[in-house]
Amino acid sequence: MERKVRVRFAPSPTGALHIGGVRTALYNYLFARQHGGDMLLRIEDTDSTRFVPGAEEYIIEALQWLGIGIDEGIGVDTPLNTRGPYRQSERREIYHRYVRQLLDAGKAYIAFDTPEELEQKRKQTPNFQYDASTRNQMRNSLVMSKEEVEQYIQEGKQYVVRFKVEPDEDVHVHDLIRGEVVINSNILDDKVLYKSADDLPTYHLANIVDDHLMEISHVIRGEEWLPSAPLHVLLYRAFGWEDSMPQFAHLPLLLKPDGNGKLSKRDGDRLGFPVFPLEFHDQKTGSVSSGYRESGYYPEAVINFLALLGWHATGDQEIYSMEQLISDFSLDRVSKSGAKFDYEKGKWFNHQYLQLRDNKLVAEEFMPVLEAHGIARDIYPQATIEHIVGLMKERVNFVSELWEQCDFFFVAPTGYDEKSLKKRWKEDSPRHMQELLAMLEAQDDWSAEALDNLVMPWIASKEYGVGLVMNAFRICLVGAARGPHIWEITGVLGKEETLRRVRTALQRLSI
């Protein structure tokens, strides 16, 4: 009875997609691809009060950017979309039907207790729980007459439908990552399945109904759902769907890098790194949250980084392409414990992918940075830009960091770094530079080799000291004691510009 693998990512559109959610989506995707199954995207918007405009579009765009493909559901227009709608707020009639079914079977009941009343009750009774031990003291269809219930509803009184959990029963949940989890039904409360106020089900009901109707084979979700998994099992049972119930896998949580607790949006702001894939503009609050894409990350790096936060193969391999992940991933190698989010390692992954990347592409990505610094696109030949990024990329994690490493290629120094001057610009330096200038003026072959053959013997014969001369020269060209090998710099600058910078420096630095 091999069942087709069908998994779903089912976020709620309450804001930007959290990085932990991204990882959940990724694991679902990897699992689906590996088994030749389907990956669905469903929007769980059953809480009308928390809906954030733009969130759905954000989710779709984020998954797209990361290369997490959707086969069915929201965001894709495909003939496979035969089990829709895939937005829960558009499935009201469906839920009505199943709520009715539970009500008729006596497995759920109508309750009129207001939120205020319940809050009051919780204050009065320590550890109050709406369950078999207390439901008879409440205002619900279990204790009221049929007529009374009818009348209440006629009057427009708001109500909820609660699941009638049978007491004292051990509920077994088989988790693909954690094994058998057993919970006694006594600790479960009579969960609200449907609220009349907005005519929508709660997560629990919608989730079970949709997973069943959409023929989901595996539910891969965050660990925060583990405590309610037994409730979900009970719901499948109540509907008579236990035979086709999906298998569960509860993923470990992503934790704060410092201290304790779940990684949250605030941590990003506090520690200065993104917790969202894309920059997000909250239309309600007007706040902007940074994203990995805008921070200069390659999607491959984010995927690789996230994949290894909670999953690891047997060996020492760390660099994984999406294709490799699809073939190597397995749920039984997902760790059970939460993973602290290590942003430094994330940067390292991007560094790796930057090194692997074709210089042509890196140069293309660097163009906007150059333009932002007033360097027009056509001033330098493409080949020169490629050469420069190829030279410098090994020292940075992001393309955006390239400018501060190689600005001197494009603009002559406007000033000279004081520290460098103090350490490297000595009394004899002006004289050395004068001599060097004279030699270079007469030099025609500007290749690194020729220059080296010209300058090194001269330094040696005069016993000036290589460090002293070369660093002074570097200060003239760069404005500071940094940058790649000096002949790389002269090579890019060319003879004219090199000489010009030395003359300028002599003017400015001779006292």
Added chain:
RNA sequence: GGUGCUAUCGUCUAGCGGUUAGGACAAAAGAUUCUCAAUCUUUAAACCGGGGUUCGAUUCCCCGUAGCACUACCA
């Protein structure tokens, strides 16, 4: 408070009864060099505690401890 899950270097992790407990990030030192980086080499760094089971436990079981999650008419 209750229930559940979890527990190897600071961090992510490998290990699935016998290992000098491995790798990576971060850290430190050295090498290289005209500088700054990068790179390479090296170093430091861990089995939460206590009981069992076993010839032998990081590994299996139990208890404790700690961390986390859940405990809404949120997902």
